[in-house]
Amino acid sequence: MEKPKLILGDYIWAQPFTIGEFDIPIGGKVVAIESSRVKIVDDDGNEVYISNQQVLKTMHISSINGVDDMINLGDLQEYAILRNLHKRYREKKIYTYTGTMLIAINPYELLPIYTNAIITQYRNKKFEELHPHIFAIGDNSYNDMITTKQSQCIVISGESGAGKTESTKLILQYLASTSGQHSWIEQQILEANPILEAFGNAKTVRNDNSSRFGKYIDVHFNKGGYIEGARIEQYLLEKSRVVSQNNGERNYHIFYSMLSGMSKDEKKRLDLQDADSYTFFKWRKNFDLSRKG
Incomplete structure (x- = not known):
């Protein structure tokens, strides 16, 4: 492949500086050009020199600016997808589409993007009309149910800590709000x-x-589109966690919550002691029982 002729200000893809676990090309902006090397500013703001041999190609305009829907990436490669997600994450845009699929990245902070005003904003809107959001997924599914009179399914998956549980809560929040009639059932x-x-x-x-554990929530709507009830089913529960845990882990919260919430008299009546007294709690001896998790 012929190496591109670079000018100052170009964005390029380059081979990584070190070989490691994530050995994929990186993006950067050219800020200086020499005979055998170029100086770039990478996506984290670091200025580094790379050899001419490390330069792969210039970056497509879609990758430079970033896109809401990664179907529209001109460089549809793994490294371009990762850079697009990284760029949006730094801009606190934690949601990105890939067609009708939504990719969510845990921001590990509270963002003001789940208010009632935002719910209203996404109601009855098509994907392309607004920025990616989990409320758009909820609205699209709800409207398809109302239009087709058929059941809809939303699959939420990801590794531990990705935000699956919080995403489930947000979908339920949207469905409870958009059905238009609040009731004790929704609550x-x-x-x-x-x-x-x-x-x-x-x-x-x-x-x-x-x-x-896995969780399947079946939300029931009447013909008017209002929630009438729900059935929640657990599956794949890790029963082994009741009696054993790996290093640095702990068992289910309920054991700590129970012992933390009981008075001394209640524990005495049930012949129970503090969590420190039990062998499978001992590694958490300094754990603050008042703190959830």
Whole structure:
């Protein structure tokens, strides 16, 4: 492949500086050109020199600016997808489409993008009309159900700590709001999550509040589009976590919540002690029982 002729200000793809776990091309802006090397500013703002041999090609305009839907990337390669997600994440744009699929990246902070005003903004809108958002997925699914009179399914998947549980709550929040008639049933569905998390969530090395079970939520609507009820089914529960955990992990929250919430008299009546007294709690001896997760 013929090497591109570069000018100052070009954005390029280059071979990585070091060989490691993520050995993929990186993006950068050319800020200086010499006979055998060029100086670029990478996506983290670092200025580095690379040899001419490391330069792969100039960057497509879609990768320079970033796109809401990665189907529109001119450089449809793994490294371009990762850079687009990284660029948007730094701009606090945690949602990105790939066609009708939504990619969400955990921001590890609270963002003001889940208000009632935002819910109203995404109601009855097509994907391309607004920026990517989980509310758009909920609205699209809801409208398809109303239009086709057929059941819809939203699949939320990802590794531990990716934000699956929070995404589920947000979908339920949107459905409860957009159905147009709030009721105690909708509130019960939303408030069931903390109870499920107490019995089915535990601490892992990557997540203090990790769901250790699969969860299928079947939300029932009447012909008018209002929520009438729901059925929540757990599956693939890690039963082994009740009696054993890996290093740096702990069992289900419910054991700690129970012992933390009981008074001394209640523990005495049930012949129970503090968490420190039990062998499979001992590694968490300094754990603050008042802290969830």
